[in-house]
Amino acid sequence: MEHFVLIKKYGFSEVFLSQISQENHLEPARVLSQEKGFYRIITDKGEKLAEVSGKFRFQAAVSSDYPAVGDFVLVNWNRSGSSAIIESVLPRKGAFVRKAAGEPQQEQIVAANIDTVFLCMALNHDFNLRRLERYISIAWDSGAMPVIILTKSDLCDDLENKLSEVSSVAFGIDVLVTTSTEENGYKELLPLISEGKTIAFIGSSGVGKSTLINRLLGKERLKTNGLRNDDKGRHTTTRRELFLLPSGGMVIDTPGMRELGMWDNDDGIERTFRDIEELASQCKFRNCTHTNEPGCAIQKALEMGKLDMDRWQSYRKLKAENDYMEDKESYMIAKGRREKEISKLIKKMPIRV
16 A cells, blocks of 8 residues: 555644754654554654654653654654664644553653544443543543544443433533444444544443444454453453554544543533533632532532532542642643753754655
8 A cells, every 4th residue: 555645644734844854864754553662653655663762762851752652753764774763752733641540740641643532431331421521521631522432332221311411411522322233333433534634542441442443444453352241341452553544534542541540631621511610600709619608509509409419529529630739840841841842853953855
């Protein structure tokens, strides 16, 4: 197959391309996957393994400075060597970011430069509105448009009720229903995956992400497993990976995440819980703690049954988790310093493509 024209086929920004030239033998590439310190990249020359340069490692201030799946990078193709050398990561137009599992002060880039996030949740025992609220909050801050994909509808005997519950927490978000038991059970997704666009599949283990991607690819590229005895899916995807579809769109498969910690998601939380934010604006006092103050619109809505207690507690939990970050300020300063260095590098080194 003829390899891609970087601008259209793999979503490379024309703005970035206008700032680059062919000086120092660097060229743009996109990261397809990452494993054990190596990256699989693609350029108009084809695919190749790559690793970051020693200078890159020395200058990296935080873990999120390193390339992630979906990133655009500048590489030395290194004709004489077995692997290419990544010299820098170009600025991201957005990313799905979570707090790194087990690392209270670091962020992890799940997928970068995405246009749409498919938030996948199965309609069996995996169904969990509180977890969905968490996913939506992070997705709104990713720079991409969230879409909720409800999978395994064949295992659900109260679909209308489930759709109503999802609609109550998914303001302004499209909701699609799929099933793997029907040959065309995935085709509702196709209009959302147009040429040059990148879609990330996010969800718990076993919800059917890999099955959907296999259907979109038209072949069994990804390993899938059935359900366990407890009706929960088995974990099959072990790494993040970007695939080019026959339609020209791109999808990123991600492993199921046992932890999805909040990281600088204030805007996403406010957008996800805009009903609560609107109620809070109606409180008598601006500094209302929503506990026992007179004229509290939140407490009134709870008493009248207009606000669900579980949703209120979910909002408070996500806000508290997002606000609590030891030494977060110094982390963000280091990250900002690194981003300025990247911008300077791009200005000094416009290359020809």
